[in-house]
Amino acid sequence: MICKNLEIIWEKIDKAANKIGKSKDDITLVAVSKTFPVDKIIEAYECGQKIFGENRVQEALKKVEVLKDRYPDIKFHLIGHLQSNKARYLKNNFTLIHSVDRIEIAELINKYAKKNNLVQDILIQVNLAEEPQKSGVLLNDFDKLMETVLSCENLKLRGLMMIPPLVEDAEMNRPLFAKMYELFVKTNDKYNINMDYLSMGMSDDFEIAIEEGANMVRIGSAIFGKRG
Numbered sequence: 001m002i003c004k005n006l007e008i009i010w011e012k013i014d015k016a017a018n019k020i021g022k023s024k025d026d027i028t029l030v031a032v033s034k035t036f037p038v039d040k041i042i043e044a045y046e047c048g049q050k051i052f053g054e055n056r057v058q059e060a061l062k063k064v065e066v067l068k069d070r071y072p073d074i075k076f077h078l079i080g081h082l083q084s085n086k087a088r089y090l091k092n093n094f095t096l097i098h099s100v101d102r103i104e105i106a107e108l109i110n111k112y113a114k115k116n117n118l119v120q121d122i123l124i125q126v127n128l129a130e131e132p133q134k135s136g137v138l139l140n141d142f143d144k145l146m147e148t149v150l151s152c153e154n155l156k157l158r159g160l161m162m163i164p165p166l167v168e169d170a171e172m173n174r175p176l177f178a179k180m181y182e183l184f185v186k187t188n189d190k191y192n193i194n195m196d197y198l199s200m201g202m203s204d205d206f207e208i209a210i211e212e213g214a215n216m217v218r219i220g221s222a223i224f225g226k227r228g
């Protein structure tokens, strides 16, 4: 079932990418395995999926512990809100952290990365729709956070991430995806940098996100089924 789902998703990814002159090779798929047990991850891995997304540090670390020796090329991304008191546990367990959204957490990740003598790849999460109570930096605070991140020697900024509001029809978020792509391009230009990942698009809207410029999608339920 998981293999079949992955196959269908890759076909849809390719089709969406083709619409804007790209192919599936230009898109990175993060299989969001939060709440699903290790055997489901193994099932997906054996169908060729190598990158998994988790939203809680503790849950992720348990899975990493079980899987990392057996599958040396498996990769975990942290996609969920990161509490300050968890930064010390990150170590080298996550190849990419999608959810850096405030100066305090950027500095903490940097501090522990330095302690562990590593450079942590990160994305800045933007709350583009300015939804209250949602994670992500507001546009007003974006440049200050950018400057902090760029000054942190043990952080490598790889791109931006966005979670759109819940809507009935995914098409309603198309303008927001487009606006996010615009911010991505502008930011590279303004800071004269070369961020390579724009992480947006989930099970219900990944095709639209890709059509509007996403090159990293985070898909859970369409691969693993409904979460309990």
Ligand SMILES: *Cc1c(COP(=O)(O)O)cnc(C)c1O
Pocket: 032, 034, 055, 079, 080, 163, 202, 203, 204, 218, 219, 220, 221, 222
């Ligand atoms: C759960 C989650 C996803 C995946 O959502 P699905 O609708 O199951 O594809 C993507 N991104 C983040 C940040 C998530 O927490």
